[in-house]
Amino acid sequence: MGVIERYSELLPVTEKTPRITLGEGNTPLVRVGNVSDMLGIDLWAKLEGCNPSGSFKDRGMVMAVAKALEDGAKALVCASTGNTSASAAAYAAAAGVPCYVLLPAGKVALGKLAQALMYGAAVIAVRGNFDKALEMARAAAEREGFAIVNSVNPYRLWGQRSGAWEICEVLGKAPDWHAIPVGNAGNISAYWAGYKQYKELGKINTLPRMMGFQAAGAAPLVTGKPCPNPETVATAIRIGNPVSAHLAKEAVKESGGEFNSVTDDEILAAQHILSSNGGIFAEPASCAPLAGLIKLKKEGRLPQGITAVMILTGNGLKDPDTAMSQVGRPVEIGDSLEELLEVMKG
Ligand code: F0G
Numbered sequence: 001m002g003v004i005e006r007y008s009e010l011l012p013v014t015e016k017t018p019r020i021t022l023g024e025g026n027t028p029l030v031r032v033g034n035v036s037d038m039l040g041i042d043l044w045a046k047l048e049g050c051n052p053s054g055s056f057k058d059r060g061m062v063m064a065v066a067k068a069l070e071d072g073a074k075a076l077v078c079a080s081t082g083n084t085s086a087s088a089a090a091y092a093a094a095a096g097v098p099c100y101v102l103l104p105a106g107k108v109a110l111g112k113l114a115q116a117l118m119y120g121a122a123v124i125a126v127r128g129n130f131d132k133a134l135e136m137a138r139a140a141a142e143r144e145g146f147a148i149v150n151s152v153n154p155y156r157l158w159g160q161r162s163g164a165w166e167i168c169e170v171l172g173k174a175p176d177w178h179a180i181p182v183g184n185a186g187n188i189s190a191y192w193a194g195y196k197q198y199k200e201l202g203k204i205n206t207l208p209r210m211m212g213f214q215a216a217g218a219a220p221l222v223t224g225k226p227c228p229n230p231e232t233v234a235t236a237i238r239i240g241n242p243v244s245a246h247l248a249k250e251a252v253k254e255s256g257g258e259f260n261s262v263t264d265d266e267i268l269a270a271q272h273i274l275s276s277n278g279g280i281f282a283e284p285a286s287c288a289p290l291a292g293l294i295k296l297k298k299e300g301r302l303p304q305g306i307t308a309v310m311i312l313t314g315n316g317l318k319d320p321d322t323a324m325s326q327v328g329r330p331v332e333i334g335d336s337l338e339e340l341l342e343v344m345k346g
């Protein structure tokens with residue numbers, strides 16, 4: 001059962017909303033034992049890379065596309081650092097509607113680009129950053145009457161609330177801390193709305209602190225001003241002027257959380273720890289929260305014994321180039337057993 005059917009009572013769906021699904025949602029929430037011990041907390045990872053297109057975007061995209069179909073949209077359009085475009089292209093393909101995706105030229109991870117092209121979207125590389133591409137996508141959508149499926153589309157944030165509901169269902173409560181990467185700032189806002197909705201319904205008694213982590217080279221919510229030339233290895237969150245900044249600020253303020261930034265080196269170190277100590281391969285942007293928790297631990301600002309959930313927003317397989325730049329190459333041998341045994345000795 002996908003997000004729409006599973007949560008139809010909590011979402012703004014009608015009888016006319018098509019129950020489309022690619023099997024999104026219901027992703028694993030796993031305890032990361034080794035890293036919990038290292039940090040002195042109870043750390044859980046929400047594996048959003050297990051969604052059909054490999055990122056959390058599918059939760060909101062299924063809603064945005066269903067609503068666009070309900071409204072008779074002729075085409076979908078989005079700008080993207082990669083994951084939104086992969087997700088939009090997938091649901092558009094399944095629904096049989098045309099999809100235009102605008103990407104910052106040369107700044108999208110290989111796997112994501114391959115996805116958008118394979119799903120058959122019209123892929124347009126804009127010479128400019130994501131913020132510029134989004135501006136153009138919104139203008140084109142308005143001019144042509146196409147449905148914009150970025151997180152400025154409120155249905156995206158509605159669908160993404162489902163991540164919070166699932167976490168509460170598995171833990172039987174809200175976590176103490178919710179650690180999440182922040183780019184265009186939609187997801188942190190959606191999670192906060194999801195937790196609040198569950199509290200209002202009496203399904204949980206407490207709310208988490210919302211801890212938002214940005215890359216140091218693209219940290220407008222930490223510095224308090226737009227970043228005209230965002231730059232980071234975590235290309236998914238290479239965003240200088242987040243459209244949902246106001247909602248994200250509200251979430252952090254209301255929850256007593258904070259925004260913090262982590263360097264590219266800290267992000268890559270966290271990605272390596274998570275994969276080699278935790279067996280979980282998440283893309284660089286997804287590792288910003290772990291990098292942040294490690295940083296706070298070093299600063300003595302990580303309360304010990306808390307339950308923290310980090311959202312691993314995208315699958316590590318989406319960005320093979322960054323991963324390969326961090327690791328060695330395989331040892332190559334001939335077909336001799338002796339040679340193999342020699343190599344195995346190290
Ligand atoms: N993590 C990943 C893997 C992402 O792809 C994104 C956003 C984020 C975190 C940040 O989420 O924007 O809701 O604050 N990716 C968008 C895209 C911008 O186009 O795929 P956010």
